[in-house]
Amino acid sequence: MVSFAIPENQLKGTLPPTIGLTLPNLQEFYVGDNEFSGVIPQSFSNASRLQALGMDNNNFSGEVPASFGRLRELWWLGLSDNSLGSHLPNNLDFIAPLTNCSQMQVLGLSTNKFKGVLPNYVANLSSTLSNLYLGGNQISGNIPSALGNLANLIVLGLDLNLFVGVIPTSLGKLKKLQALHLDMNMLSGKIPTSIGNLTQLFELYLSDNKLEGSVPMKIADCHNLQTLDISNNRLTGEIPREIFLLSSLSTLFTLSHNLLTGHLPAEVGKLKNIHTIDLSENNLTGKIPETIGDCQVLEFLLLQGNSFEGTLPSTLASLKGVQYLDFSRNNLTGEIPKDLQNLHSLVYLNLSFNDLEGEVPNDGVFHNISGVSLAGNTKLCGGVPKLHLQTCSETRSKKGKTKGLKLTIIIVLVASFFLFSIGFIMLCWRRSSQRQTTVMLPKLSVLSKISYKRLFEATNGFSSSMLIGTGSFGSVYKGILDREENPIAVKVLNLKQKGAGKSFIAECNALRNVRHRNLVKILTCCSSIDYKGDEFKALVFEYMSSGSLEKWLHLASNDENYSTGLNLLQRLNIAIDVASAIHYLHDDCDQLIIHRDLKPCNVLLDNEMVAHVSDFGIARLVSNTISSMNGQTSTTGLKGTIGYAAPEYAMGGEPSREGDVYSYGILVLEMFTGKRPTDEIFEDDFNLHNFVAMALPERLVEIVDSSLLPREAEENALMRRELDARNNNNNIGGTEIEIEVGLGNQISAHLWKCLISVLEIGIACSKESPNERMKMGNVTRELQHIRNAYISIENSGQGRRTN
Structure with missing residues (x-):
């Protein structure tokens, strides 16, 4: 056998274009795990006796030669981990000639830059094909149901692509299949019960998709299953008990990040x-x-x-x-x-x-x-x-106290007579003073207080140099209580604002029992008289050293503290933090709390860039809204800010969960496009929501914040916008000159998928109809799913190889 093998030698350069002519009797050629680059020589087809061709883990680019279809004895073609397919818009056409390789058993094409729709004629590959690797590319469209005709498949890898639609039931016909990898795509629908027919299956990876419905009981029929991963989906219902009886499960069993x-x-x-x-x-x-x-x-x-x-x-x-x-x-x-x-x-x-x-x-x-x-x-x-x-x-002393329990009971019984008498007297007193107390503001109960003097000193007399923000209900100052203590944020209420006194009480009561890592924590409060003899009320919060999200998104060029901007992972984390906080307010508090004015300046960042939702000055416990505000729910500023406020608020709609979801959706779109909802381009019915919805998915690169893109994509997007301007086309329409600015060699598949998925959430949250908007619990899970998928790809290094 004529064989040429030089694996793992860190060799560089290109292969001679005449290599197939030089070695016409070559039967095995393996140069895997080197650093070869350039195109794959067409002359390999002249080595008609070639049986195994291994070129994995190099830097080859360009096309897969169609002439490979003439290698009738080829049984192994390994081209994984290269940059093949990087220069063509749809580069899967080479599969058609490979159907002529009637001896093909292993076809490795994973972790390249192949894109386009997987053609149905992939099922015409050799009937002897046992291993098909297509993972880590940019292949889109539906998974062909015809794959079920490859009856001898043992391994099918379609992971880390852009597949959509349902999992074909025909895959249940692959009775010899041992490994099925469909994870990290955009598949939807239910998991087909036909997977239970794969009784030889060892590995089943369906994670990081959008699968719904229940976990099929039929999976328990896969008696050889060692790894089961269906995490990061939208599965509901109970976990079938039968799956826990799979004694073969030995490596991994995960159903995490679902709705089970x-x-x-x-x-x-x-x-x-x-x-x-x-x-x-x-x-x-x-x-x-x-x-x-x-x-x-x-x-x-x-x-x-x-x-x-x-x-x-x-x-x-x-x-x-x-x-x-x-x-x-x-x-x-x-x-x-x-x-x-x-x-x-x-x-x-x-x-x-x-x-x-x-x-x-x-x-x-x-x-x-x-x-x-x-x-x-x-x-x-x-x-x-x-x-x-x-x-x-x-805790230990409590045991000793129980020894005196009998004595305590006796004392209580003796004292009860006196308590009864005192209670009767107090009842009479309360009745006589009831009229007077009904006109007093509710008290702050257990909240600890701080004096006006200490706050005055902490803020240098509420100096303008310490002012860090203003709102409809007051101003916020930075303060230092003691030299050794951390800074604080002091929110001084504007008592000339109608309803401010009641706002203060409502906010204290709302916040004192609210505990969440992504909500700004109230430390104390002050209800006093200032040095001018006027009423003074203030809340003291944790100080967020990194400022507001607003500054990080829009002041990067004006402030050296924000010159680095926010990267993609930071924005994902912030979006998750804010979603978690709003979900908590909506669903996990003792009483429902609506924020009403969610926007970037009300999202504060600590020194670790963890987001904290702030400004409950316009928030109310919904159960107390009517009674506490006495009909003042329409007061200016109480229903949000222009651009972020839900459209139903403009028509007199009451504050609601759905209104907060709308504001959150706009915030997400702003975070990832870099555009404010109040920018000049948005007028009449054209808003930020429509701007993004009309652009996806083809023109993603043109609307996304350029700082999140590779340099080449950023430059081409800028060129496209300049051409649009020349043609007097200010919308997201086409131009007469076509420039490839979408998927392809400018933006990796995992980055494309991440950005598309996040922006789709922003669109779903900011729909005009309140009933069509997402629930915040689902938003949190979806974003965690997106982040986990992005991180796992980055950590694996696959994301870098596809750039």
Whole structure:
């Protein structure tokens, strides 16, 4: 056999164009894992006896030679991890000649720049084809149902593309299939039950799509399944118990970031060979079953972001090899099992934001504060000093106090007579003074207060140099209470504004019980008289050192502090932060709170660029709106800002969740296009929503903020806009001169998909009809899905290779 193989030698340069003529009897040629560039020589077709051609992981570009179709003995063609297809708008036509290679078994074309619609004649490839790799490209359209005719397929990789539509039921005919990769696309609809016919399947990856419906019970018929990943979709309903009976599951079982409900069944203990279970970010309820301790080889258990309740299973201590446990953001109660400190392999334990109580162990993972998170559990005590938890002495003293319970009961009984008498006297007094108290403003109850003098000194006499913002209900100043303390933000209410006094009380009451990492936290308040003898009311908030989102989006050229701007990941994180805060106000507070004036200047950033929603000066608890405002709901400024306010508000509509969603949608569109909704180009019925909706998807590059694009795409987008201006075409229409500014070699597939998906959310939130807008809970999940997909691709390096 004539063979030429020089893999992994860091060789550079191009291949000789006459290589096939020079080696006419060549049967194997492998130069994978080098740094060769240029085009693939057409002359390979002259080596008519060629059986294996491996050129993976180089820098080859251009077309796949159509002449490869003359290599009738070729059974392996490996061209993955190159830059092939980078210069053509639709470059999958080379597949047609390859159908003549009747011996083809392995066709590797993944991680290139192929784009266009996958043609149906892909099913005409050799009947002997066993491995088909097309992942990591920019292939769009539907997945051809004809793929089900490739009966000998063992591996089908279509991941990380732009496929849309449903998963063809015909894939259920691939009875020999062992690995199916459809993840990181834009597939929708339900998971077909025909997947249950793939009884030889080892790996099933359907994550990072838009799949809906329930998890098919038929997946349990895949008796050889080792990896099941259907995370980051829109699945609903309960997890079928039958799937937990798949003893073959050993590598990964994840349904995270969906909308699943119901309990985690006791059958989870049947997964005795599983390495990772990830059911995080769903709506699962009930107790975590004790049978989880039967998963003896489990190393990663992720259940965060659900509604699990009850105590932590004591059987967790049986997981001797577990390394990573995350139960955060649930409703767990009771004490932390002390035996968890004996798990020597455990390096990370997150129990934050539950309702756990009792003493925290001192050894094992609990000794390493970087490996344990207990935030949001106010009843915990003890632990190592660096955790800064309260001591447990009070808890222990309660046991001693129970010894005097009988004495306490006797004292209470004796005192009850006197209390009854006092109560009768107080009742009479209250009746006599009822008329007087009804005209007084409600009190601030338990909120701690600060004096006017301290605030006056902290803000240098409310100096203009300390002013950081103004609004319809007052001004905000930066202040320093003490030299060693962190800065504060002092919101001084304009008491000349109608309803301001009531606004102050309403805002205090609304904020005192509101706790969310993405809401600006109220520290204290002041209700006093200033040095002029006038009434003074102010709120004191955390100071956000990085300023407002407004400045980061629009003042980058004018302020050196903001000269770097915001990158794509930062904007994604901010969008998620704001969505999480509004979702909390709408759905997770004790009472529904409508913000009413969501806009970039009301989104503040801390020193870690975490977003915090601010300005509840116009917010009201909806249940108290009518009574507290006495019909003043139409006061100027109470229903938002022009450009951000929902259209129904202009027609007298009441503040609503849907109104906040509209404002959020406009904010998202502004974040990713860099255009304000009040820019001059928007007039009459042409607004920011229409500007984006009319442009997608073909003209994405022209409307997106240029700082988010590669330089080449930015330059071409600028050229296109200049041509539009010359042709007096100010809308997002076409021009007489066509310039390729969309997908292709200017913007990678994963960046294109990320931007399109985010802008589609902005459009869906800012629809004119309130009933058609998204729910904030769904918005949060969708954005987390988009961010996770983007990060995973960037971290894998695939995103860089497709640029």
